[in-house]
Every structure is written in structure tokens, then in C-alpha cells.
Amino acid sequence: GFVYGMGLVRGLIGTGVAENVLLIGVETLSRIVDYTDRNTCVLFGDGAGAAVFAGCGAEDGILGVSMHSDGVLGDLLEVRRRDVAGVSRHRGRARPLHQDARQGAVQGRGARDGGEPAPGARHRRAFAVGPRPAHPAPGEPPHHRRGVRADGAAREQGGGQHRSLREHVLRFDSDQPRRGGARRPRRARRPGRLRGVRRRRHLGRLGGALDGAGAEARAGRRPRRRSERGQVKLAFLFPGQGAQSVGMGRALAQRHAAAGAVFETADRVVGFPLSRVCWEGPEDELRMTAIAQPALLAHSVAALSVLEQAGIRPAWVAGHSLGEYSAAVAAGAIPFEDAVRLVHRRGELMHRAGIEQPGTMAAILGLDLPAIEALCxxxxxxxxxxxxxxxxxxxxxxSGEIPAVERACEIARQRGAKRAIRLAVSGAFHSPLMGSAAQGLAASLAATSFRDPQCPVVTNVSAEPVTGAAELRDALERQLLGAVRWEESMRWLLAQSPDAFIEVGTGRVLRGLLRPLDSTARTLGVDDPDSLAATLSALGAVPARGMA
Structure with a gap:
């Protein structure tokens, strides 16, 4: 298709219709080809390219285009509308721009069609254009149809070449006669060609954009594989404190009843209009730990409820700090109401611990972990x-006591850190200064009923999946004092080769953290109705009845 487009570009610039042309070519053959069939994926894949063409010297540029088509579909190469840009007029009649369908590939610098240019050939800017043919005599078929369909003599003369090309095509594409009208038994179809496409689309097929197996092979990883039933394997990621913003979740709750019901439940459990603070602010109030944590949980679960309504469910879940409670809800290990009580209590305990033992946190960019451990x-x-x-x-x-964190930032700058920034937090989270909060949270966790997760939960403290109720409760208890090993958690998930990562809830922070680990990983997000629609479209999901 791109080669054909270059032929059109040559004609447009060579005839003076256009001075500059942007050519864009896209192939998404994986929508109709089973990528797990190794006999076809090496021949038919996805790709995209673009180039800007402009005039240059007469000896440079595209000097010839030849497509090696058999001419049967020559009518598709014509522009018949008189009002289409690019149709030249000759003696009051519209003469469609046409490229001879029997010609073959693009020739570059120093080449000519069949050798030296014909006598009288002229060049327009960078493109060699042959002499304009004379207008056909009355009763003679138009030039642009010669050799394609109207000129029987020309077709007969090239018939042997046409037959051999057709046989060559059929060797590689056994579906071609069926598309041309011939019928044959279904079992004779080439294995792997159109198999189960309709079913995959309705089960969440990701389409062409997810076929990154070639890049993965170059990176030394095994290709991503779908389940035996054709369903995609998704990893859900849930953001933590710091991602909150005024207005979060409002549009989703207004558009989808399931999301609105989640915020109503959260309001009832915490005993104050949490949804109002989420949607209207003020920002200072939303930033408070005891409010930000249940607010982020509510938004994530609201987005989760709409995904579940569309039939989209995770194969793995992970959450950053507070987000691990959202992940537990997504895995079916904790009821949402119990999770709201836990994170509200967790926020209160952490705020109180920050008052009892003041501390702060700082982000250091540009240094590796050993260097940061040394400066700490x-x-x-x-x-x-x-x-x-x-x-x-x-x-x-x-994280730690304020003087120590400030001193660590000074050392980091001296040792080449790109940035060392104090964060606006109410305490030294994930440090020994949260000891009193950890004790109170342990009691609340012990009083909460846990179930075995329905899918693995990759926990912060171990960077490994847990599948038991007791293991998950223990991980949440240790998390408040332990480090959030997010990079290792994402590396574990990447090793499982999920088809896509979906950030469920506020913001894009987690997708940004994933990019340095694997720039080819497919990342999506559900934050509002627009991002929900984009995600469902990318997954090929069919919205459930009643969804907008």
C-alpha cells in the first residue's frame, strides 16, 4: 500500500497538482490474522509509516513506479470524481490520474523505467514523468484502461505473466479465490487465517496495536500469549496517594449508574459526603490523608465496576501503596465496604502518627538504588x-525524619542527582516512624474478613504474587513499615507477558513508571468516560446493555 501511495505521490508532484505531499501508510492485518500461527505472522503483520515528499533535482527522487499487479482490479486505481483534487482536465474532459496496474516496484536514484528514459521524457521537480500520451481517437479505449480491462490485445499479450503471478499469489494466500467469488469447503481454509475472529472481538481482542511480539523477540522476551479461549490477559494497576485531583470520578458517576453507586456507598460508610470533596474540593481538604485515601479507593472501584460491567476482568492486579487495597477489592478478597473502612482508618492512623513523630518524604531522580542507600x-x-x-x-x-531527609537531598545533589524534591505529605510513610499506625492497622485488619483472591495480587513488600487470604492480610500489615517495591513488581508482571496494563483510577502516574521498564508494553487507563470508551475500543469489548 505504501509503494502504491508513492506512485500516486509521484504523479501528483510530477504533474504539478501538488508541491508537497504527506504520505501515511498503515497495516493492521493482525485483526484478521491469528498472530499465534507462526506460519502467517512472519508474513502478515502490523505497521505504520509516514513520509513527506517534495520536489528536488531532476536526477534525484522517484524515477519510476511499477507495481507488478495483474491488472484485474485496475478499476480500483482510478479517480473518477470530477471534484477530487488531483484530477487533471484535458480538452474539457476529466482525465483520471491512473497508474498502470501491470507495472512493477519503485525505482530510486539513478534508475529508469526499463533503462534509459524514453525520448522526449521530461522531469518535473524530483520526479521523472514520461510524455503525456496523445488523446485517444474516437472509438479507441482510454489510455488509462489500456492493458487493464478494455484493451483485449494488451491483456492477451500479457496473459502468461498474469497467470503466473496469480498462481504465485495463490501459493501464499489460499483465501484469494474465496474472496474473488469462488466457493470451497470451510475445512479447506488455510489454518490460522480468520479463525475465531468474531469470537475474539467479543471476548476482548486487542487488535493490531497489541502485536508487539516482534519487538519483544528483539528484546529477548518471549511473545505474549493469549489464553486457550482467545481471551486477553490483563494486568490492572491501582494508583496510590498523591494521584488525587479535584473532580475525580464525577463524570464517570454521572454517566454510569454502577460508578455512582460506588460513591454513594463510600459516602455512607465514612459518614460524610466524600463524593462532594472528590468532585468539588477544596483541594487542601482532598489532600488530607484521611480523605485522600478513601477518595482514591472510591474512584478506582468506581472505574473497576464499569469495566466489570463490560466484562473486562484482570488476570493479575497490583496497587501502589494505598492502591493495594483497591487491588484486593478487584481480586475479590475484600468487600468494598470493608475496604473503605480499612483505608479510612489507615489514613487517620497515618495522619496521627505524622503528628506524633514528624517526618517527610522526598523524590530523588537520576540515582540508582545502591547510591541512594549509601547516601541514606x-x-x-x-x-x-x-x-x-x-x-x-x-x-x-x-522517607524519614525531616533533618535526615533534607541532608540526604543535599548529598544526592552533590552526587549528580537530577532532582531531589520534598513531597507535600503529612508524615514519613513506609518508614519506622509509622510504628504506632502499623499497630492500630494490624488490629483493624485482624477484624476484617478476607477471602482468597480470585486472581494473583502482586504485593508491595515482596514484589511477588499472593493467592491466599492470610498471605494478603500479612502483606497489607507489613506494607505500612516496609518499602513499596514497585519496580520489581512491574518486572514480575512484565515477565508474565500480559496483553495490556490498565491503570484503573485517577491519573497516569503508574503508566509513566512502567515506560522506562518496557516502552513496548501496551498501557491503557480508565479515569473518566472518554478514557473508558478508548479502553473498551482498544480491547474490542462490547459495552453491556445500559452502558453509555
């Missing part, structure tokens, strides 16, 4: 400080 050890003379959030390569958050 050096700054520990000023108090408690440690690596708390291991987010991504070159992005680590430290």
Missing part, C-alpha cells in the same frame, strides 16, 4: 531516613 546511610547521622518507594529505574522516594 550517610545522612542517618541526622535521624531516620530510608528508601521507601522504589518506583522505577532512577526514581526512588526516601
Amino acid at each position: 546511610a550517610e545522612a542517618s547521622s541526622q535521624g531516620v531516613v530510608r528508601a521507601a518507594n522504589l518506583n522505577a529505574p532512577g526514581q526512588v522516594v526516601i
Whole structure:
């Protein structure tokens, strides 16, 4: 298709119709080809390209285009409408721009069609254009139809070439006669060609954009595989504190009844209009730990409820700090109401611990973990400080007492850190300064009923999946004092080769953290109705009845 487009570009610029042309070509053959069939994926894949063409010297540029088509579908190469840009007029009649369908590939610098240019050939800018043929005599078929369909002599003369080309095509595409009108038994269809396409689309087929197996092979990873039933394998990611923003969840709740019911439940459980703070602010109130945590949970579960209504469910879940409670809800390990009570209590305990033992946190960018551990050890003379959030390569958050954190930031700048920024938090989370909060949270977790997760939950403290109720409760208890090993958690998930990662809830922070680990990973998000529609479209999901 791109080669054909270059032929059109040559004609447009060579005839003076256009001075500059942007050519864009896209192939999404994976929508109709089973990519797991290794006999076809190496021949038919997805791709996209673009180029801007302009005039240049007469000896440069595209000097010839030849497509090697057999001419049977020559009518498709004509522009018949008189009002289409690019149709030249000759003696009051519209002469369609046409490319001879029997010609063959693109020739580059220094080449000519069949050797030297014909006498009288002229060049327009960078493109060699042959002499304009004379207008056909009365009763003679138009030039643009010669050799394609109207000129029987020309077709007969090239018949042998046409037959051999057709046989060549049929060797590689056994479906071609069926598309041309011939019928044959269904069992004779080439294995892997159109198999189960309709079923996959309704089960969440990702379409062409997810076929990154070639890039994965070059990166040394095994290709992503779908389940035996054709369903895609998805990893749900849930954001933590700091992602909150005024207005979050409002549009989703207004558009979808399931999302609105989640916010109503959260309002009832916490005993105040949490949804009003989420949707209207003020921002200072929403930033408070005891409010931000249940608010983020409510938004994530509201987005989750709409995904579930569309039949989209995860194969794995993970949440960043607070987001691990959202992940537990998504895995079916904790009822939503119990999760709201837990995170509301967790926020209150963490805020109180921050008052009892003041501390802060800071993000350090551009240094690896060993270097940060070394500077924390050096700054520990000023108090408690440690690596708390291991987010991504070159992005680590430290936590501890204020003098120690400030000293660690100074050392980081001296040792070449790109940035060392204090965060606006109410305490030193994920550090020993949260000891009193951890004790109170342990009692609340013990009083909460847990079920075995329906899918693995990749926990912060171990960066490994858990599948039992007791293991998950223990991980949530240890999380408040332990580091969030997010980078390792994402590396584990990437090793499972999910078809896509979906960030469920507020913002794009987690997708940004995933990019340095694997720039080819497919990432989606559900934050509002627009992002929901985009995600469902990418997954090929059919909205459930009643969904907007």
C-alpha cells in the first residue's frame, strides 16, 4: 500500500497538482490474522509509516513506479470524481490520474523505467514523468484502461505473466479465490487465517496495536500469549496517594449508574459526603490523608465496576501503596465496604502518627538504588531516613525524619542527582516512624474478613504474587513499615507477558513508571468516560446493555 501511495505521490508532484505531499501508510492485518500461527505472522503483520515528499533535482527522487499487479482490479486505481483534487482536465474532459496496474516496484536514484528514459521524457521537480500520451481517437479505449480491462490485445499479450503471478499469489494466500467469488469447503481454509475472529472481538481482542511480539523477540522476551479461549490477559494497576485531583470520578458517576453507586456507598460508610470533596474540593481538604485515601479507593472501584460491567476482568492486579487495597477489592478478597473502612482508618492512623513523630518524604531522580542507600546511610547521622518507594529505574522516594531527609537531598545533589524534591505529605510513610499506625492497622485488619483472591495480587513488600487470604492480610500489615517495591513488581508482571496494563483510577502516574521498564508494553487507563470508551475500543469489548 505504501509503494502504491508513492506512485500516486509521484504523479501528483510530477504533474504539478501538488508541491508537497504527506504520505501515511498503515497495516493492521493482525485483526484478521491469528498472530499465534507462526506460519502467517512472519508474513502478515502490523505497521505504520509516514513520509513527506517534495520536489528536488531532476536526477534525484522517484524515477519510476511499477507495481507488478495483474491488472484485474485496475478499476480500483482510478479517480473518477470530477471534484477530487488531483484530477487533471484535458480538452474539457476529466482525465483520471491512473497508474498502470501491470507495472512493477519503485525505482530510486539513478534508475529508469526499463533503462534509459524514453525520448522526449521530461522531469518535473524530483520526479521523472514520461510524455503525456496523445488523446485517444474516437472509438479507441482510454489510455488509462489500456492493458487493464478494455484493451483485449494488451491483456492477451500479457496473459502468461498474469497467470503466473496469480498462481504465485495463490501459493501464499489460499483465501484469494474465496474472496474473488469462488466457493470451497470451510475445512479447506488455510489454518490460522480468520479463525475465531468474531469470537475474539467479543471476548476482548486487542487488535493490531497489541502485536508487539516482534519487538519483544528483539528484546529477548518471549511473545505474549493469549489464553486457550482467545481471551486477553490483563494486568490492572491501582494508583496510590498523591494521584488525587479535584473532580475525580464525577463524570464517570454521572454517566454510569454502577460508578455512582460506588460513591454513594463510600459516602455512607465514612459518614460524610466524600463524593462532594472528590468532585468539588477544596483541594487542601482532598489532600488530607484521611480523605485522600478513601477518595482514591472510591474512584478506582468506581472505574473497576464499569469495566466489570463490560466484562473486562484482570488476570493479575497490583496497587501502589494505598492502591493495594483497591487491588484486593478487584481480586475479590475484600468487600468494598470493608475496604473503605480499612483505608479510612489507615489514613487517620497515618495522619496521627505524622503528628506524633514528624517526618517527610522526598523524590530523588537520576540515582540508582545502591547510591541512594549509601547516601541514606550517610545522612542517618541526622535521624531516620530510608528508601521507601522504589518506583522505577532512577526514581526512588526516601522517607524519614525531616533533618535526615533534607541532608540526604543535599548529598544526592552533590552526587549528580537530577532532582531531589520534598513531597507535600503529612508524615514519613513506609518508614519506622509509622510504628504506632502499623499497630492500630494490624488490629483493624485482624477484624476484617478476607477471602482468597480470585486472581494473583502482586504485593508491595515482596514484589511477588499472593493467592491466599492470610498471605494478603500479612502483606497489607507489613506494607505500612516496609518499602513499596514497585519496580520489581512491574518486572514480575512484565515477565508474565500480559496483553495490556490498565491503570484503573485517577491519573497516569503508574503508566509513566512502567515506560522506562518496557516502552513496548501496551498501557491503557480508565479515569473518566472518554478514557473508558478508548479502553473498551482498544480491547474490542462490547459495552453491556445500559452502558453509555
